[in-house]
Amino acid sequence: xxxxxxxxxxxxxxxxxxxxxxxxxxxxxxxxxxxxxxxxxxxxxxxxxxxxxxxxxxxxxxxxxxxxxxxxxxxxxxxxxxxxxxxxxxxxxxxxxxxxxxxxxxxxxxxxxxxxxxxxxxxxxxxxxxxxxxxxxxxxxxxxxxxxxxxxxxxxxxxxxxxxxxxxxxxxxxxxxxxxxxxxxxxxxxxxxxxxxxxxxxxxxxxxxxxxxxxxxxxxxxxxxxxxxxxxxxxxxxxxxxxxxxxxxxxxxxxxxxxxxxxxxxxxxxxxxxxxxxxxxxxxxxxxxxxxxxxxxxxxxxxxxxxxxxxxxxxxxxxxxxxxxxxxxxxxxxxxx
Numbered sequence: 001x002x003x004x005x006x007x008x009x010x011x012x013x014x015x016x017x018x019x020x021x022x023x024x025x026x027x028x029x030x031x032x033x034x035x036x037x038x039x040x041x042x043x044x045x046x047x048x049x050x051x052x053x054x055x056x057x058x059x060x061x062x063x064x065x066x067x068x069x070x071x072x073x074x075x076x077x078x079x080x081x082x083x084x085x086x087x088x089x090x091x092x093x094x095x096x097x098x099x100x101x102x103x104x105x106x107x108x109x110x111x112x113x114x115x116x117x118x119x120x121x122x123x124x125x126x127x128x129x130x131x132x133x134x135x136x137x138x139x140x141x142x143x144x145x146x147x148x149x150x151x152x153x154x155x156x157x158x159x160x161x162x163x164x165x166x167x168x169x170x171x172x173x174x175x176x177x178x179x180x181x182x183x184x185x186x187x188x189x190x191x192x193x194x195x196x197x198x199x200x201x202x203x204x205x206x207x208x209x210x211x212x213x214x215x216x217x218x219x220x221x222x223x224x225x226x227x228x229x230x231x232x233x234x235x236x237x238x239x240x241x242x243x244x245x246x247x248x249x250x251x252x253x254x255x256x257x258x259x260x261x262x263x264x265x266x267x268x269x270x271x272x273x274x275x276x277x278x279x280x281x282x283x284x285x286x287x288x289x290x291x292x293x294x295x296x297x298x299x300x301x302x303x304x305x306x307x308x309x310x311x312x313x314x315x316x317x318x319x320x321x322x323x324x325x326x327x328x329x330x331x332x333x334x335x336x337x
Contacts, residue, residue: 019332073149126188278313291327
């Protein structure tokens with residue numbers, strides 16, 4: 001059974017040789033092939049080489065064109081600095097006053113420098129492992145993108161001070177997200193991941209008004225093109241699990257502070273959505289002993305139910321011991337026995 005078959009069967013709740021490993025690897029992947037982070041972010045060939053390496057060395061079941069949150073934002077014109085071997089830094093915001101929204105020119109995924117680079121990554125994955133390993137593209141959710149362009153603190157105030165204007169901003173962001181998702185599916189993506197981390201920091205009613213409808217629109221477009229949807233919201237999403245289940249996602253990532261059994265029950269009630277996660281990526285995967293990782297991975301699969309995917313609650317941290325990643329692999333294999 002190859003990784004694509006494993007994923008497809010698991011999503012249906014059918015028997016598999018082992019649950020899929022959907023760990024997210026970015027900084028870890030770059031340094032695993034001894035490349036600086038700036039090259040991973042800015043050169044699709046490095047991103048692909050890194051993903052092929054971790055795919056092989058740690059028995060992952062996904063090739064992922066995920067890197068940083070500034071693909072769309074940089075092509076909007078957001079000033080972003082890429083240190084040689086560190087995380088990217090936003091140097092300013094594009095929307096300093098509400099009037100600046102009218103000056104924005106939505107980028108074209110096919111010509112935007114950073115968005116088109118991701119398309120090349122997806123094409124490379126498709127050419128090398130398409131049909132055998134799921135290929136995942138990525139977009140920013142409308143609220144996450146708005147926070148990049150406006151600044152998170154200003155946007156949170158805008159929710160109260162000018163909600164109608166926020167909806168105008170989100171319309172601009174969701175249109176770009178849909179176009180980018182479609183372009184990645186055309187390039188060969190089987191899955192589109194959507195990151196909307198800031199929505200774990202707002203009230204459920206605000207998520208229902210400002211986050212959920214735009215996530216749903218992006219995922220509707222994804223499904224119209226025959227691809228799968230994966231929702232990733234970092235942080236404690238316990239209060240919005242039932243709402244997240246209405247997003248249209250086929251797979252929903254659960255961070256470590258959320259009760260994965262409660263999440264699995266909410267997703268099952270909403271229509272057999274697959275939970276992914278959710279042991280602590282720092283306290284367990286980075287800092288724990290292999291035995292601790294092994295047990296945590298087993299426990300999450302048991303609590304997550306027959307559709308659950310294995311994965312840490314969020315990105316695998318840079319510097320994670322290889323022995324811990326191999327312990328997760330062993331646990332996944334043991335769970336299937």
